[in-house]
Amino acid sequence: MYKLYPYFTNDGSVGLFSPDADDIYHSTYGALTEAYEKFILPSNFKDYLKKNNEIKILDICFGIGYNSKSFLNYLLNFIYNETIDTNKIKNIDKIYTNNKKYKVYIHALDNDKNLALLSPFFVTNKKILKNNNLSFYNEKIKKMLCDKTEPKYILRKEVNILLLQKMISQIDEEVIRILNSKEYAPYFDKMMINLLPRFGLLKNSNGILYPVCYLVSFLHNIYYKYISSSYKTAVNALKLLDFNFDLEIDDARQIVKNDSTLYNYVFLDAFTPAKCPCLWSIDFFKELYRLLDDNGMILTYSNSAAVRNAFINAGFFVGKIFSESLNKFTGTIAVKNKSLIKYELSEYDLGLLKTKAGIFYRDENLSLTNEAIISAHKKDVENSNLISSSKYIKMHKFI
Numbered sequence: 365m366y367k368l369y370p371y372f373t374n375d376g377s378v379g380l381f382s383p384d385a386d387d388i389y390h391s392t393y394g395a396l397t398e399a400y401e402k403f404i405l406p407s408n409f410k411d412y413l414k415k416n417n418e419i420k421i422l423d424i425c426f427g428i429g430y431n432s433k434s435f436l437n438y439l440l441n442f443i444y445n446e447t448i449d450t451n452k453i454k455n456i457d458k459i460y461t462n463n464k465k466y467k468v469y470i471h472a473l474d475n476d477k478n479l480a481l482l483s484p485f486f487v488t489n490k491k492i493l494k495n496n497n498l499s500f501y502n503e504k505i506k507k508m509l510c511d512k513t514e515p516k517y518i519l520r521k522e523v524n525i526l527l528l529q530k531m532i533s534q535i536d537e538e539v540i541r542i543l544n545s546k547e548y549a550p551y552f553d554k555m556m557i558n559l560l561p562r563f564g565l566l567k568n569s570n571g572i573l574y575p576v577c578y579l580v581s582f583l584h585n586i587y588y589k590y591i592s593s594s595y596k597t598a599v600n601a602l603k604l605l606d607f608n609f610d611l612e613i614d615d616a617r618q619i620v621k622n623d624s625t626l627y628n629y630v631f632l633d634a635f636t637p638a639k640c641p642c643l644w645s646i647d648f649f650k651e652l653y654r655l656l657d658d659n660g661m662i663l664t665y666s667n668s669a670a671v672r673n674a675f676i677n678a679g680f681f682v683g684k685i686f687s688e689s690l691n692k693f694t695g696t697i698a699v700k701n702k703s704l705i706k707y708e709l710s711e712y713d714l715g716l717l718k719t720k721a722g723i724f725y726r727d728e729n730l731s732l733t734n735e736a737i738i739s740a741h742k743k744d745v746e747n748s749n750l751i752s753s754s755k756y757i758k759m760h761k762f763i
């Protein structure tokens with residue numbers, strides 16, 4: 365039976381634990397905060413949205429969707445704050461034709477159907493965090509959790525509604541069963557579950573939700589009829605958004621191989637290279653090169669020399685992501701247009717790429733298992749004449 369291992373991260377959003385990997389999907393620091401600081405802020409969407417009204421995003425490893433949600437949240441805030449003033453929003457029908465409409469396409473990929481389809485239902489912005497009854501035990505994680513918080517970024521409710529509307533035809537009985545489970549009830553937003561009947565999912569005599577038919581109502585009908593009046597002003601601004609969303613459930617390599625869309629942004633949020641090398645290989649990156657617009661940008665949280673070297677060998681220019689709030693480098697960007705790089709790799713970073721740490725993963729036909737990729741990589745490292753990264757780091761300490 366499918367099991368989830370949820371907990372509240374320190375910004376009041378839900379994070380997940382993976383017992384298989386004995387690791388977390390999301391930072392205890394805050395799942396939503398992490399998405400904002402590692403993917404959204406470094407993307408410099410503000411400048412992009414001022415110059416363009418169309419955007420295509422590839423969200424690799426959608427999981428429970430924080431990166432896409434944070435982008436949509438950012439975009440809505442941008443529309444509310446910068447495109448139209450509050451008085452005008454009240455009179456949306458008049459301004460509708462006079463303002464530019466953002467055309468947004470998100471292609472979301474993950475191989476875990478349940479996680480992705482549960483995405484719109486997870487609670488965010490929780491202030492009192494009850495983590496005393498977790499379904500997993502991990503001392504390190506437990507020590508890092510807090511019980512009260514002031515969320516740093518607030519996720520607008522309409523972001524989840526937008527996603528639900530796009531995913532509703534994929535929701536199946538297994539997802540409904542998880543949503544009905546008492547065990548997970550604290551982690552799901554009841555308002556979102558209560559919207560389900562409007563999409564053709566009804567409660568039976570035992571109060572259990574089940575699908576009747578997947579007749580998708582029009583977005584504005586749902587908003588106007590069932591959402592409290594306090595949302596209506598905000599919801600009106602959604603008319604300025606032409607939102608297309610495709611969620612594909614499969615190995616991301618297979619989806620990417622068959623894709624031909626040109627993306628402006630790619631979020632790469634796979635498990636670490638040591639756990640999921642199939643999404644960090646030079647061969648996978650070559651496919652991403654084909655799909656990236658000339659002025660596009662790939663963002664990832666990884667600082668690994670092997671990842672950076674694979675990007676460079678796949679044809680990209682590579683730079684670093686700097687987090688102002690954490691005052692440190694928190695990831696990597698890969699671009700075709702070098703002028704988009706704000707923080708270049710230092711001499712030291714470039715030197716590290718020429719050590720054993722820079723030996724990248726290979727997966728020529730995009731079909732190997734993670735284990736096979738790891739084992740071939742281990743052999744490449746053993747047979748290499750390059751110096752080890754530890755020797756390189758030691759040498760640098762004395763320079």
Ligand SMILES: C[S@@+](CC[C@H](N)C(=O)[O-])C[C@H]1O[C@@H](n2cnc3c(N)ncnc32)[C@H](O)[C@@H]1O
Binds near residue numbers: 425474614615635642
């Ligand atoms: C670190 S989590 C991503 C977290 C996510 N961005 C979020 O906001 O919740 C990694 C994700 O990669 C997915 N995954 C692992 N291997 C994959 C593969 N080969 N293809 C597609 N998705 C994969 C897992 O199901 C998991 O959801």
